[in-house]
Amino acid sequence: xxxxxxxxxxxxxxxxxxxxxxxxxxxxxxxxxxxxxxxxxxxxxxxxxxxxxxxxxxxxxxxxxxxxxxxxxxxxxxxxxxxxxxxxxxxxxxxxxxxxxxxxxxxxxxxxxxxxxxxxxxxxxxxxxxxxxxxxxxxxxxxxxxxxxxxxxxxxxxxxxxxxxxxxxxxxxxxxxxxxxxxxxxxxxxxxxxxxxxxxxxxxxxxxxxxxxxxxxxxxxxxxxxxxxxxxxxxxxxxxxxxxxxxxxxxxxxx
Numbered sequence: 001x002x003x004x005x006x007x008x009x010x011x012x013x014x015x016x017x018x019x020x021x022x023x024x025x026x027x028x029x030x031x032x033x034x035x036x037x038x039x040x041x042x043x044x045x046x047x048x049x050x051x052x053x054x055x056x057x058x059x060x061x062x063x064x065x066x067x068x069x070x071x072x073x074x075x076x077x078x079x080x081x082x083x084x085x086x087x088x089x090x091x092x093x094x095x096x097x098x099x100x101x102x103x104x105x106x107x108x109x110x111x112x113x114x115x116x117x118x119x120x121x122x123x124x125x126x127x128x129x130x131x132x133x134x135x136x137x138x139x140x141x142x143x144x145x146x147x148x149x150x151x152x153x154x155x156x157x158x159x160x161x162x163x164x165x166x167x168x169x170x171x172x173x174x175x176x177x178x179x180x181x182x183x184x185x186x187x188x189x190x191x192x193x194x195x196x197x198x199x200x201x202x203x204x205x206x207x208x209x210x211x212x213x214x215x216x217x218x219x220x221x222x223x224x225x226x227x228x229x230x231x232x233x234x235x236x237x238x239x240x241x242x243x244x245x246x247x248x249x250x251x252x253x254x255x
Contacts, residue, residue, distance in 0.1 A: 022109045023047075025221070025244035026079035027067060036061035044106055052102040052222070054091035064091065064101040072242035073120045073181040075200030075255045082120075082242030085222045089234050099234070102222035105246075112214045114189030116251035119221060120243040123149060123162065125178040129223065129237040131159040136224040137239055138184070144212030145186055149176070149239075153226045164194055164207075171207045172196060183243065183255040188215035195251065203253045215246075 025047050030036070036050045037060045050061040064086050072082030083103075091099040105111065119138055129135045131150045138147035145166045151159035162182065163173035172194055176182065183203055185195035194207040223239055243255055 020249070021245050021247050022115070023105050023107045023111060023246045025103070025105060025246075026076075026242070027081050027083060027244075028079055030067055030081075033062040033065050033067050036065050039106065046106055049104040049106045052093055052100050052104070052220075054088070054093060054099070054101070056092050056095065057090060059090070065103070071240045073122070073183070073199075073255050075181070076120065076243045079242055082240055085239050085241060086236060087223045087225060087234075088236050091223075091225075097227045099225040100223065102220045102224060104220055105217050107217060109217075109246075111217050111219070111246055112188075114192075114248075115187075115215050116195075116247050116249075117186040117188065117215065117219065118184070118243055118245050118247070118252070119147075119186075119241060120181050120183045120255055121147070122181045122240040123176045123178050124238055124240060127236055127238040128178055129225070129239065130234065131161075134226040135237075135239075136220075136226070137222065138186075139220050139224075140213060140216060141218040141220070142213055142216075145188075147184065164196075166209075166211045171209075181242075181255070185251050185253075186211060187251070188213060195253065197253075197255065200255060203251075203255070219246075 039046050039050045053061055053064045066084040067081050069081050071084045085101050087099045087101050091101055093100045133150050134153040135149045136146055137149055147164050149162050160175055161173050162176040163170045181199055183197045187193045192210045193205050195203040195205050197203040
């Protein structure tokens with residue numbers, strides 16, 4: 001029995017050791033927010049694509065993103081900083097009707113199949129998003145799994161809600177405590193599912209099942225506020241993000 005237990009322990013250790021981060025968006029390779037301005041379609045440098053933000057008045061990406069240790073989950077030891085993502089009434093991208101400030105992975109890695117997409121986020125105590133509007137704050141372009149905050153567009157219900165939706169159904173939700181860090185793993189492929197914790201707590205699986213897609217590089221982290229009346233008359237809204245990365249096995253369950 002001792003040998004069987006040892007074999008199992010060695011097997012588990014080998015499995016964990018083989019886990020690899022295939023894309024790392026924890027901002028360790030960014031010094032200041034002006035590093036976001038270096039990316040363009042002709043100069044695709046850095047960890048993130050940075051082209052979805054309010055640009056009608058000639059703004060740069062660094063107008064909407066602020067880096068700092070105060071914007072990360074204090075429990076995260078693998079990163080020194082997080083990012084504050086801002087939207088205002090000027091956050092109109094290419095003349096559209098939505099207010100947007102989003103970051104997308106810049107990578108050639110194959111980000112499809114059975115993968116673990118990590119992200120921690122906090123709704124701050126001041127300057128937080130208006131809960132009467134729908135905010136899509138983590139999502140794939142195909143919208144097969146979304147983290148949202150606020151009143152769902154066209155629906156009635158409790159507005160001050162942070163939720164994860166897949167297949168048009170809410171699979172997890174909470175009235176967020178402002179200033180608290182919420183940690184998520186979106187597990188794509190099979191078996192798929194959702195892992196969640198708060199603060200420094202270990203993430204646990206709260207939903208097992210397909211998220212409706214196999215991941216991909218077109219993964220948006222940031223604020224997209226849907227129209228609901230006059231979207232240009234708003235105060236500044238902020239969301240903090242840290243611990244953003246993708247691994248191919250595991251998962252790592254510390255924030």
